[in-house]
Amino acid sequence: MKNFISLADVSDPKALVQEAIQLKKNPFADKALGKNKTIGLLFFNSSLRTRLSTQKAAQNLGMEVMVMNVNQDSWGLEMMDGVVMNGDKAEHVKEAAAVIGQYCDIIAVRSFAELKDRNADYQEIVINKFKQYAGVPIVNLESATRHPLQSLADCITIEEYKTKPRPKVVLTWAPHFKSLPQAVANSFSEWMNISDVDFVVTHPEGYELAPEFVGNAKVIYDQREAFEGADFIYTKNWSSYKNYGKVLTQNPDWMITMDKMLLTDNGKFMHCLPVRRNLKVTDEVLDSPQSIVIPQAGNRVWSAQVVLKQILSGL
Ligand code: CP
Numbered sequence: 377m378k379n380f381i382s383l384a385d386v387s388d389p390k391a392l393v394q395e396a397i398q399l400k401k402n403p404f405a406d407k408a409l410g411k412n413k414t415i416g417l418l419f420f421n422s423s424l425r426t427r428l429s430t431q432k433a434a435q436n437l438g439m440e441v442m443v444m445n446v447n448q449d450s451w452g453l454e455m456m457d458g459v460v461m462n463g464d465k466a467e468h469v470k471e472a473a474a475v476i477g478q479y480c481d482i483i484a485v486r487s488f489a490e491l492k493d494r495n496a497d498y499q500e501i502v503i504n505k506f507k508q509y510a511g512v513p514i515v516n517l518e519s520a521t522r523h524p525l526q527s528l529a530d531c532i533t534i535e536e537y538k539t540k541p542r543p544k545v546v547l548t549w550a551p552h553f554k555s556l557p558q559a560v561a562n563s564f565s566e567w568m569n570i571s572d573v574d575f576v577v578t579h580p581e582g583y584e585l586a587p588e589f590v591g592n593a594k595v596i597y598d599q600r601e602a603f604e605g606a607d608f609i610y611t612k613n614w615s616s617y618k619n620y621g622k623v624l625t626q627n628p629d630w631m632i633t634m635d636k637m638l639l640t641d642n643g644k645f646m647h648c649l650p651v652r653r654n655l656k657v658t659d660e661v662l663d664s665p666q667s668i669v670i671p672q673a674g675n676r677v678w679s680a681q682v683v684l685k686q687i688l689s690g691l
Pocket residue numbers: 422423424425426427518526648649650
């Protein structure tokens with residue numbers, strides 16, 4: 377693997393999931409692989425899980441880790457070419473990415489969608505600029521349109537918890553008062569489309585995801601109908617793609633409650649976290665045995681580790 381920016385960088389996603397599950401049994405077996413290698417983790421946005429799990433994964437592989445909060449700890453970065461840099465951005469990504477590439481063997485980047493200009497966000501300017509100028513492999517820690525390390529952890533979790541060969545997986549929108557990116561939902565849909573699952577997406581009208589991410593999913597606008605017989609309920613809020621970045625409704629009827637979970641086939645509740653309790657999901661669901669959000673977050677280590685292992689193996 378040369379980079380890990382999207383599913384397209386993975387030659388065999390199902391084998392990658394199985395490799396992660398094996399690696400989890402013996403986490404320090406590849407400690408020599410990362411000796412004298414450095415990963416730089418660059419955060420344009422906040423993080424708990426991605427930051428700590430990727431550090432842990434790199435350390436399990438014997439790597440050195442450098443972490444930087446871009447725009448807070450460093451200079452503001454200009455992404456556009458040909459501009460007169462007379463504003464608040466003191467350094468161009470051309471130099472910054474190339475310089476960080478001198479210090480690091482792998483660079484991992486988190487940069488969320490700004491949700492102002494759909495074309496700009498869906499061009500993935502930040503992560504693609506790093507790929508263009510860094511000269512070393514790039515790992516996506518959540519970009520404008522995708523969160524593939526999360527999706528890989530989700531696939532590992534579904535593989536571990538499934539009770540039938542082809543489970544029914546439902547991605548459901550849940551209410552939130554803020555405008556949130558589509559990245560997690562997009563990426564989850566992309567990975568579910570190539571998994572051995574019956575994949576259903578449910579959301580209020582107006583929250584349709586981009587067609588290239590929905591793929592062959594069955595879209596059902598009635599949440600209760602979508603939940604019937606489900607094995608996994610994957611909950612996420614996202615803002616509108618069509619009416620880009622807008623919050624069209626905060627309808628609390630879309631919150632995940634135990635009476636909806638009772639429609640499932642003893643379905644497991646999943647969420648990438650962080651989650652706002654009693655806004656998107658009730659305490660009762662989140663604190664129930666049906667919730668697997670903690671082992672799901674735990675699997676972020678193994679998704680990061682298997683990706684870094686594959687990249688290191690090719691250096
Ligand atoms: N799920 C996830 O990416 O968590 P963080 O935003 O805390 O990294």
